[in-house]
Amino acid sequence: MIEDAELLRRYVEEKSEDAFAALVQRHLGLVYACALRRVGGDSQLAEDVAQQVFTDVARRASVLSRRPVLAGWLFTSARFAASKAMRTARRRLEREQEAQIMEKLSHDTTAQIDWERARPVLDDAIGDLNESDREAILLRYFEGCDFSGIGTKLNLSDNAARMRVERALEKLRARLERRGITSTAAALATVLAHQTAVAMPAGLATSVTGAALAGGAIAAGAGIGSGVLAAVTFMTKLQIGIGTALVGGGAIGFVIQAQHNAGLHTEMAMLRQQNQEIASLRAENRRSEDLAAEVSRLRQDDVVLARLRDEAAALQARLQSMARLSAATTPDRATTPPRRLSEKTSAAFGKLKPLQAAKDWSGMLVFLDGLIPQVEPTSYDMAQILDMKAKLYLALEQYSKAIEPWEKALQLSDQFKYFDDKDACDKVYYLAQLRYQCDGLTAEAPQGLWF
Numbered sequence: 001m002i003e004d005a006e007l008l009r010r011y012v013e014e015k016s017e018d019a020f021a022a023l024v025q026r027h028l029g030l031v032y033a034c035a036l037r038r039v040g041g042d043s044q045l046a047e048d049v050a051q052q053v054f055t056d057v058a059r060r061a062s063v064l065s066r067r068p069v070l071a072g073w074l075f076t077s078a079r080f081a082a083s084k085a086m087r088t089a090r091r092r093l094e095r096e097q098e099a100q101i102m103e104k105l106s107h108d109t110t111a112q113i114d115w116e117r118a119r120p121v122l123d124d125a126i127g128d129l130n131e132s133d134r135e136a137i138l139l140r141y142f143e144g145c146d147f148s149g150i151g152t153k154l155n156l157s158d159n160a161a162r163m164r165v166e167r168a169l170e171k172l173r174a175r176l177e178r179r180g181i182t183s184t185a186a187a188l189a190t191v192l193a194h195q196t197a198v199a200m201p202a203g204l205a206t207s208v209t210g211a212a213l214a215g216g217a218i219a220a221g222a223g224i225g226s227g228v229l230a231a232v233t234f235m236t237k238l239q240i241g242i243g244t245a246l247v248g249g250g251a252i253g254f255v256i257q258a259q260h261n262a263g264l265h266t267e268m269a270m271l272r273q274q275n276q277e278i279a280s281l282r283a284e285n286r287r288s289e290d291l292a293a294e295v296s297r298l299r300q301d302d303v304v305l306a307r308l309r310d311e312a313a314a315l316q317a318r319l320q321s322m323a324r325l326s327a328a329t330t331p332d333r334a335t336t337p338p339r340r341l342s343e344k345t346s347a348a349f350g351k352l353k354p355l356q357a358a359k360d361w362s363g364m365l366v367f368l369d370g371l372i373p374q375v376e377p378t379s380y381d382m383a384q385i386l387d388m389k390a391k392l393y394l395a396l397e398q399y400s401k402a403i404e405p406w407e408k409a410l411q412l413s414d415q416f417k418y419f420d421d422k423d424a425c426d427k428v429y430y431l432a433q434l435r436y437q438c439d440g441l442t443a444e445a446p447q448g449l450w451f
Helices: 003-015 019-039 045-057 071-089 095-103 109-128 131-142 147-154 158-178 185-197 205-220 225-327 343-350 353-359 361-374 380-395 399-416 421-441
Strands: none
Touching: 003 019, 003 045, 019 071, 019 109, 019 205, 045 071, 045 225, 045 399, 071 109, 071 131, 109 131, 109 158, 131 147, 131 158, 131 185, 131 353, 147 158, 147 225, 158 185, 205 353, 225 399, 225 421, 343 361, 353 361, 361 380, 399 421
16 A cells, blocks of 8 residues: 555655545545544534645645654644634534434444543544554544554554554543543444444545645646646536526526626635635745754754663663672672572562452552562562562553662672673663653653563
């Protein structure tokens, strides 16, 4: 399947309307479903919103072609466009389209109740997620991608894509719960999965593509080209429909209709001219904003990587120095405590399995804290307990608390060689990530650490 960025590149460089039509066909379900929820089921208004969103895509195609994934931008744009349409239209919310959606949901009573209460706040809750989680939810449940497809788009393995979707779904459930919507992750997944089944009006993809291409061509200064051709095609169809109606309406109807059409034509010409001027200014402003944001993000990434690299190098040098010192001051390896768990500690660890199966990380921490006084402070048992505590804090997203037990575990390993060199170096690297994160410069957990 051709990537979004490649389709946009073909549209920008080759003026390929087929490429743009394929892009609209791929993402229209996501945009239309989002718009439909935001406007309370008004299908006509949702069509207008979808048309506006893809018109913006055509206008900003050169900038958007740099994005590897377009779903997040389309979702945010649809939210804003739908909110603006509701404010300007001032229409009463209609529930016919919502009824169609509800008919497609499962007959599970709990899921129906969750959808009824979650619908008004669902988009805001998804919008509160970070970009990677939001894209995982949108690709899985709104665009119907399998885990292999998600992994390809996000540069992940199939299993990593599944884990990201599951974590994002749990975060979304927690955000809905803070808004008073209680549900299980399974029920929430059932509700979200039906968003790909929203019925779109026949011909919507064609009309959206034509209008977006026309708007994009006008904003880009294309002159007499694809945008004019789309407008001429539209006017031709309109004239054919009017002529058919006039055959049965008589000469009087013809005169009245002709006058009305003339007025509409004048009004459309004025609006088109105004839209051209506004669209040109907006496009220029957006290009400047996008370029400034991209430059700022790249600079910040460079600073972050440089600092993290320096921190990791310093910690690794410290570890190697301590290892050399330990080797010099330890005359006989036979006196080093054994690198295996004692029978007592091994039996105690066996009691942790039910808590681990239940993912009761807090309960495991309490158990380990009670076990520490019973263990020799410099033993291999203590090093393993401290290492496990650090990983449990990571599972609870209490990153700052993981630093101290990991430092103590590494100190024991420096003295008694409890961890092999590769394992110790990995822990040093992850510890550097944690220290850097706790300075407030990132909100992501260290990658590759899962209890």
